[in-house]
Amino acid sequence: MNGDFKAGARDSIGILLGLIPFAIVFGIAADGAGLSTLQTVAMSAVIFAGTAQLVTVELIDANAGLAIVILTGVVINLRMLMYSASIAPHFTDYGKQTRAYLAYFLTDHVYAMSIAEYTNEAKSRNKRMYYLGLGVSIWVVWVATTAIGYLLGAGIPEELNLMFAVPLVFLAILVPAIDDAPQVVTALVSGVFAIAAAFAVAEFGLPQGLDLLIAAAIGIIAGVVSEEVMG
Amino acid sequence: MSEYTVLAIWGVILALGIATYLIRLSFIHLFGRINQVPARVKLFLKFVPAAVLAALVAPQLVTPSPDVAAMVLDERLFAGAVAAVVAWWRGDILLTIIVGMLALWTLQFGPELLL
Numbered sequence: 001m002n003g004d005f006k007a008g009a010r011d012s013i014g015i016l017l018g019l020i021p022f023a024i025v026f027g028i029a030a031d032g033a034g035l036s037t038l039q040t041v042a043m044s045a046v047i048f049a050g051t052a053q054l055v056t057v058e059l060i061d062a063n064a065g066l067a068i069v070i071l072t073g074v075v076i077n078l079r080m081l082m083y084s085a086s087i088a089p090h091f092t093d094y095g096k097q098t099r100a101y102l103a104y105f106l107t108d109h110v111y112a113m114s115i116a117e118y119t120n121e122a123k124s125r126n127k128r129m130y131y132l133g134l135g136v137s138i139w140v141v142w143v144a145t146t147a148i149g150y151l152l153g154a155g156i157p158e159e160l161n162l163m164f165a166v167p168l169v170f171l172a173i174l175v176p177a178i179d180d181a182p183q184v185v186t187a188l189v190s191g192v193f194a195i196a197a198a199f200a201v202a203e204f205g206l207p208q209g210l211d212l213l214i215a216a217a218i219g220i221i222a223g224v225v226s227e228e229v230m231g
Numbered sequence: 232m233s234e235y236t237v238l239a240i241w242g243v244i245l246a247l248g249i250a251t252y253l254i255r256l257s258f259i260h261l262f263g264r265i266n267q268v269p270a271r272v273k274l275f276l277k278f279v280p281a282a283v284l285a286a287l288v289a290p291q292l293v294t295p296s297p298d299v300a301a302m303v304l305d306e307r308l309f310a311g312a313v314a315a316v317v318a319w320w321r322g323d324i325l326l327t328i329i330v331g332m333l334a335l336w337t338l339q340f341g342p343e344l345l346l
Contacts, residue, residue, distance in 0.1 A: 013325070014323065014324030014325040014328075015324060017324070017325055017328055018324065018328050033233050033235075034233045034235070035240060036237075039237075039240050039241065039244065042244055043244050046244055046245070046248035047244065047247050047248045047251055048251070049251055051287075052247065052251065056243060056247065060233050060235050060240065060243065061233050062233075063233055063234050063235070066239060066242065066243065069243055069247075070243060070246050070247055070250070073243075073247040073250070073251070074247065074250045074251070074254070077247075077250070077251045077254050078254060079283055080251070080254045080255050081254055081257055081258065082276070082279045082283065083255075083279070084254065084255055084256070084257045084258035084259050085257075085258035085262075085272070085276060085279075086276045086279050086280075087259065088258040088259045088261070088262035089262060091259055091262070092262055096260075099256075099259050099260060100256065100260075102259065103252065103255040103256040103259045103260070104252060104255065106255040106259070108283075108284075108287070111280075112280055112284070115280065159339075160336075161335060161339070162332075164291070164307065164310070164331070164332065164335055165328050165331075165332060166291070167287065167288045167291035167292065167311065168311075168314050168327055168328045168331040168332070169324060169327075169328065170284045170287045170288045171284075171288050171311060171314050171315055171318055171327060171331070172314070172318045172322075172323070172324040172327035172328070173280075173284055173324070174280075174281065174284035174285060174288060174318075175315055175318035175319045175322075176318065176319070176322045177280050177281055177284070178281055182278070183278065183281045186278045186281045186282050186285070187281045187282070187284075187285040188285070190281070190282040190283075190285040190286045190289075191285040191286065191288065191289035192289070193286070194285065194286035194287075194289045194290050195289050195290050195293050195295055196295065198290035198295075199295040211286075211290070212283070212286050212287065215282075215285075215286040215289075216279070216282040216283045216286045217282075219278065219281070219282035219285060219286065220275055220278040220279060220282045223277070223278035223281070223282065224274055224275055224278060227274065
């Protein structure tokens with residue numbers, strides 16, 4: 001196996017430990033909403049976006065309108081526009097078809113880990129192979145553990161709060177990424193606005209996911225402004 | 232149990248799958264024709280990871296409430312703070328998860344075990 005692919009697969013292990021509980025919880029939720037095994041597995045394989053999948057099955061379970069379900073999923077996944085724009089300069093050497101299949105694996109984790117690896121000048125990785133090592137491993141385990149969660153049903157005690165592993169993964173990626181003062185400003189502003197916006201979304205029945213987009217946009221602007229002020 | 236028909240659920244999976252893929256492909260496809268990313272765009276992109284990750288994490292640690300004491304004394308916030316220190320100190324995802332989960336369980340079940 002290619003060394004850089006292997007490095008990506010190895011780096012995915014930490015993420016997988018955070019994602020497996022998420023996939024299992026999604027499988028359980030899909031079972032509760034009345035999806036078939038095939039539909040549940042297909043959702044993980046095709047959409048491959050945990051937050052959007054979880055919200056989608058919750059909305060299906062609540063009998064929300066078809067348009068609302070799809071629109072909400074799209075809004076939640078709009079953040080990937082930012083990932084796509086951010087990672088695109090690293091893929092410009094590849095042909096159209098290669099870029100087309102690389103795009104399919106672009107998740108929160110694959111993006112965050114790849115960008116961290118690409119911007120680390122000490123490591124001269126094959127960008128495509130490292131990215132695929134991460135993406136393929138996460139995809140395979142995500143799809144497989146979704147099925148396990150579906151089959152387990154509601155066997156896992158809810159009191160254990162295994163879903164808490166998900167924000168812990170994001171935290172573990174976020175903290176080392178904050179390396180200067182404007183980044184601190186971005187993280188704090190974005191975090192505070194995310195809490196306020198999550199409250200507003202719940203209170204006023206705004207589309208789920210809109211809070212994330214608004215908070216991140218304000219955080220980015222705060223970072224850019226503070227960078228220009230601090231020089 | 233949902234009232235969604237089998238066909239409607241497949242429709243959601245397909246529509247959201249295609250839409251999500253097109254979002255992912257968007258700039259990766261477009262930037263192939265441009266060799267240089269404008270400095271202005273780069274400045275904004277630099278802050279994308281911190282902004283998005285902080286926005287994903289923060290609402291999972293704190294629930295807004297008029298009762299500020301209850302808001303700050305959240306078990307998840309404590310566990311998250313401990314995990315953040317571990318992440319800063321070691322930069323290890325697995326270790327961050329283990330310490331964070333143990334901190335949460337200690338705060339949730341510890342008092343019961345002691346009494």
